Every structure is written in C-alpha cells, then in structure tokens.
Amino acid sequence: xxxxxxxxxxxxxxxxxxxxxxxxxxxxxxxxxxxxxxxxxxxxxxxxxxxxxxxxxxxxxxxxxxxxxxxxxxxxxxxxxxxxxxxxxxxxxxxxxxxxxxxxxxxxxxxxxxxxxxxxxxxxxxxxxxxxxxxxxxxxxxxxxxxxxxxxxxxxxxxxxxxxxxxxxxxxxxxxxxxxxxxxxxxxxxx
Amino acid sequence: xxxxxxxxxxxxxxxxxxxxxxxxxxxxxxxxxxxxxxxxxxxxxxxxxxxxxxxxxxxxxxxxxxxxxxxxxxxxxxxxxxxxxxxxxxxxxxxxxxxxxxxxxxxxxxxxxxxxxxxxxxxxxxxxxxxxxxxxxxxxxxxxxxxxxxxxxxxxxxxxxxxxxxxxxxxxxxxxxxxxxxxxxxxxxxx
DNA sequence: GTTGTCTTCGTACTTAGTACGACTGGCTTG
DNA sequence: CAAGCCAGTCGTACTAAGTACGAAGACAAC
Numbered sequence: 001x002x003x004x005x006x007x008x009x010x011x012x013x014x015x016x017x018x019x020x021x022x023x024x025x026x027x028x029x030x031x032x033x034x035x036x037x038x039x040x041x042x043x044x045x046x047x048x049x050x051x052x053x054x055x056x057x058x059x060x061x062x063x064x065x066x067x068x069x070x071x072x073x074x075x076x077x078x079x080x081x082x083x084x085x086x087x088x089x090x091x092x093x094x095x096x097x098x099x100x101x102x103x104x105x106x107x108x109x110x111x112x113x114x115x116x117x118x119x120x121x122x123x124x125x126x127x128x129x130x131x132x133x134x135x136x137x138x139x140x141x142x143x144x145x146x147x148x149x150x151x152x153x154x155x156x157x158x159x160x161x162x163x164x165x166x167x168x169x170x171x172x173x174x175x176x177x178x179x180x181x182x183x184x185x186x187x188x189x190x191x
Numbered sequence: 192x193x194x195x196x197x198x199x200x201x202x203x204x205x206x207x208x209x210x211x212x213x214x215x216x217x218x219x220x221x222x223x224x225x226x227x228x229x230x231x232x233x234x235x236x237x238x239x240x241x242x243x244x245x246x247x248x249x250x251x252x253x254x255x256x257x258x259x260x261x262x263x264x265x266x267x268x269x270x271x272x273x274x275x276x277x278x279x280x281x282x283x284x285x286x287x288x289x290x291x292x293x294x295x296x297x298x299x300x301x302x303x304x305x306x307x308x309x310x311x312x313x314x315x316x317x318x319x320x321x322x323x324x325x326x327x328x329x330x331x332x333x334x335x336x337x338x339x340x341x342x343x344x345x346x347x348x349x350x351x352x353x354x355x356x357x358x359x360x361x362x363x364x365x366x367x368x369x370x371x372x373x374x375x376x377x378x379x380x381x382x
Numbered sequence: 383g384t385t386g387t388c389t390t391c392g393t394a395c396t397t398a399g400t401a402c403g404a405c406t407g408g409c410t411t412g
Numbered sequence: 413c414a415a416g417c418c419a420g421t422c423g424t425a426c427t428a429a430g431t432a433c434g435a436a437g438a439c440a441a442c
Contacts, residue, residue: 044391106293
C-alpha cells in the first residue's frame with residue numbers, strides 16, 4: 001500500500017547512468033556492479049536491463065556522461081583560449097571522477113558527447129590553420145597530455161605535503177640501496 | 192605412468208606469466224582467466240596459486256613483462272637519440288600487445304621493469320640539462336604521446352585502405368546529416 | 383472487461399576467482 | 413633404507429557477478 005512518495009520512481013536510462021556515476025564516484029569503478037547499482041536504485045538487477053543493454057552499455061554510457069561534463073567554451077573565444085578552456089575543464093572533470101581515465105581509454109564505442117567533444121577540438125585546431133597532419137599530431141598530444149595529467153593525479157590519491165613526503169620516504173626506503181636514483185630524486189624534488 | 196616428455200614440465204612464475212602474455216596476445220585480455228591460463232599450461236586453476244598470488248598479481252606481472260620488452264638503448268647513445276630509441280621500441284612493443292596500454296594505465300603497482308624504464312627516461316632527460324619542472328612536463332608528454340599513439344593504433348584494428356575507407360563511409364552514413372563535419376573530414380582525409 | 387504493452391522482478395544458469403584440504407613424489411635426516 | 417617433511421598439485425565447493433527466461437503487475441485503449 002506504500003505509495004510513491006519520492007519523485008521519479010520510474011526508472012529511465014538517465015537515472016541508471018546517473019546512479020552508476022554516483023556509485024563509481026563513491027566506491028570506485030570495481031564496485032559498479034549490476035547488483036549494487038540495482039540496490040542503489042532500490043530495485044532488482046533484471047529491472048535495469050529494460051533501460052540499458054547490459055554492463056558494457058552502462059560503462060559506455062558512463063564514459064559518455066563524463067565527456068558530457070566537459071564544459072563547452074563560449075563560441076566567441078579565440079581558438080587557443082577555447083582549447084585551453086576545454087583542457088582545464090577536462091582536468092577538473094577527471095579529477096572529480098578519478099576512475100574515469102582508464103575506462104575512457106579501454107572503451108571503444110564512443111557516445112555522442114565523446115564525438116561532439118572530439119569534433120569541437122578538431123574543428124578548433126583546424127580553424128587555427130593547421131593542416132591535417134599537424135592537427136593529428138596536435139590532437140594526440142593534447143588528448144594524451146590531459147589524460148596523462150589526470151592519470152598522474154589519480155594515482156597519487158593523497159593530499160597535503162607532509163603526507164606525500166612521508167610516503168616518498170617510505171618508497172625510497174623500500175628500494176634497494178642505490179636503485180633508481182633519478183626516480184627517487186625526482187620524487188623527492190617534485191613534491 | 193606417462194613420464195615427462197616435454198621439457199620444463201615444472202611450473203614457475205615465469206612460465207605462468209609467459210603463458211599469460213601469450214594468451215592475451217592470442218585471444219585478448221578478456222580471455223585471460225585463471226581457468227583458461229591453467230588449461231593453456233595443461234594444469235588446473237589452483238595450481239597457479241602456488242606461483243602467483245592471484246589474478247591481480249598476474250596482471251601486474253604481465254604489465255611488467257611488457258615494460259621489460261622495451262629495448263634499452265646502447266649506453267653511448269646521446270640523450271635525444273636514446274629517448275627516441277626507447278619511444279620507437281615502446282611503440283613496437285605496444286603494437287605487439289594491443290591489449291596492454293589500458294592495462295598499464297589502470298594498474299598501480301609498478302614492477303621492477305616498469306620502474307627501471309621510468310628511471311632511465313628520467314635520468315636521460317635530467318642529463319639533458321632540464322630542471323625538474325621541465326623534466327616533469329617532458330616526461331608526461333613523452334609518456335602520454337607513446338600511449339596515445341599506441342591506443343590510437345589499437346582502437347583501429349583493421350588493415351588495408353579499402354577496408355578503412357568502407358568503415359569510414361559506414362560511420363559517416365550512420366551519423367545524422369551535418370553532424371560532426373570536422374570529425375568526418377578528419378577521418379576521410381587522414382587515412 | 384478484455385487485451386496488449388511496458389515495466390518489474392523471482393528464479394536459476396553460467397562463468398570466474400579462490401579458500402580448504404587431501405594426495406603425491408622427491409628429498410632430508412637419522 | 414625408513415620416516416617424515418614439504419613444495420607442488422589438484423578435487424571440491426563456495427562466492428560474486430552477469431544475464432536468460434518467463435511470470436506477474438500496472439496501465440491504456442478499445
């Protein structure tokens with residue numbers, strides 16, 4: 001007899017993907033299972049299959065959601081600034097979803113937001129007067145740079161200089177004497 | 192009563208990882224399961240656990256194996272050339288193991304070969320006279336560039352220009368009219 | 383009221399990782 | 413040579429996860 005008190009009890013693909021992103025943000029990508037997702041949505045696993053094709057579709061959808069979060073620069077921004085705007089936004093987005101970069105790189109079915117983002121960047125570079133060859137290189141570079149940066153941040157999931165210093169020291173001590181000197185110096189210098 | 196006719200019937204961690212890489216090369220990373228690996232080695236799943244700690248350890252080990260395949264440049268090569276040598280080698284290696292890049296980015300326990308590689312590149316850049324700040328940027332760039340390139344190659348798993356052209360056309364036709372013009376032009380131009 | 387469709391979900395099958403404990407063949411120690 | 417230890421091997425079985433199948437409920441159109 002309990003009637004529907006909360007709004008939007010009806011499930012939709014959007015709600016499923018929202019919950020998936022929220023769950024991944026909260027508990028990591030490994031915790032994103034059909035069953036956990038169903039629990040999150042207060043329903044049962046098989047219910048989800050009427051809104052998404054399966055686990056893979058959820059992952060694809062989630063990746064596209066992340067792309068969609070990247071902010072479009074205002075249309076009147078000049079090329080270089082527009083690209084910069086996108087990169088900064090992408091970095092912020094990826095920092096909010098540290099589980100995302102590896103996923104983005106392993107999925108191969110790009111969604112609409114993904115395509116739109118690529119389209120915009122390519123068009124921007126192209127308008128800058130680069131030929132296709134250069135666009136290709138510049139694009140790979142940008143993409144890789146943003147990802148690389150995000151990955152680096154993601155794999156250093158702690159904050160506060162003191163904590164970093166402590167960890168670095170622990171790592172250094174764990175190495176055999178004289179091993180990886182440059183790496184160690186890099187680590188200790190760069191934080 | 193069948194005695195050991197083939198050499199090296201005894202299992203070892205090395206043999207397990209060898210088989211794991213071979214299996215991934217042949218059937219993709221998704222097919223790399225404990226059971227399949229056991230079959231490949233003509234044994235039973237639980238046997239593997241006396242040589243590796245578990246699935247994750249296998250993945251970590253496999254990643255380090257890939258790093259180990261990257262060729263060390265001769266010691267007398269000048270800095271720029273040494274780096275180039277490594278990048279070229281890395282690209283070749285990653286092309287042989289198209290499943291590797293996403294794995295490399297998602298694992299977080301670097302093995303010895305991984306560390307040695309990073310160490311060498313950092314030392315090389317450092318010897319080039321860059322300060323730490325620049326080293327950090329150059330390093331991220333290099334790393335990301337090689338990965339990005341490998342990923343791009345990996346996600347276009349077909350050969351032959353005709354085939355590519357056909358696929359490109361199919362993609363173009365699948366898009367709504369007028370969508371992603373730059374992306375499409377890029378695709379058709381760049382192949 | 384009957385019928386059809388959309389949504390929900392109970393049940394159960396399948397694949398995968400892995401804990402537990404038994405067996406075994408060889409090597410050590412007396 | 414006998415007794416026992418032990419690393420390596422596996423049979424069995426439990427758990428978690430994805431998902432196929434079909435029944436049950438809600439609701440709209442006739």
